[in-house]
Amino acid sequence: MSVGHTGVTGEAGLDCSEDCGVRDVQDRLGDKWTVHVVVELAGGVRRFRELQRLVPGISQRMLTLTLRRLERDGLVTRTVHPVVPPQVEYELTETGRSMTGLIKALADWSLAHRGVIAEARRAYDERQGTP
């Protein structure tokens, strides 16, 4: 592993039967904060503190981890300006911007079907729910 417990690298044990690469994207899309952060970055260049305000509930630790993983995958650039107090800017790369299209598709589908899903879920829980 890299350093301490700030595991950015990941090192999953894949078997890669033709879905290799898909897994990585699923991991980004599936985790708790990435989508929110990318959506905010889609609005333009953002600083660390700014992002923390824009994404309600995220801790410093998780914002750092989320940004590092995005940076590692080449979806975000991190620019450090050597001033005091420190100033760091984050921006989507070309690849990162293209991912917002995917996120849009995800959001659109979710909104379009959330009613059906919620209802199905309610019905299921009623059937199974402690009779």
Next chain:
Amino acid sequence: MSVGHTGVTGEAGLDCSEDCGVRDVQDRLGDKWTVHVVVELAGGVRRFRELQRLVPGISQRMLTLTLRRLERDGLVTRTVHPVVPPQVEYELTETGRSMTGLIKALADWSLAHRGVIAEARRAYDERQGTP
């Protein structure tokens, strides 16, 4: 919770600031087996054992959990034929079939960018890797 440790219900503590519903879809897309199972079900009606053969590496337990969650969200129907030996058939619902479009988008984007991502990752790891 529902029964034993076969947690299907979930009961997450959300705050639901306009992304309500997206989270649910992220959870399905993000977990380890759902996408594989849905892809197989896209080919038509499948039985339990059949799915387990088609999705290499999945355990009985995880296949059950994955199917139950899909069923709960109204993405899959479960049909039990009262015969011996037992015969249970799974099939995508209309909503489930529409989700294959989303999965396709996910797969397409992943394949289109996996090269760039892999390279970015390699470069990042080389820079940061235990100097």
Next chain:
DNA sequence: CCGTATCCGGAGCGATACTG
């Protein structure tokens, strides 16, 4: 301001054994 180090609870998942 922008992080990193540490501790810790809980979810996700795998392995295994047992039923109708």
Next chain:
DNA sequence: CAGTATCGCTCCGGATACGG
């Protein structure tokens, strides 16, 4: 065949404290 019940490990993510 098609599940359910248990156990145990691993990793994610939250809380907190400290550093450049």
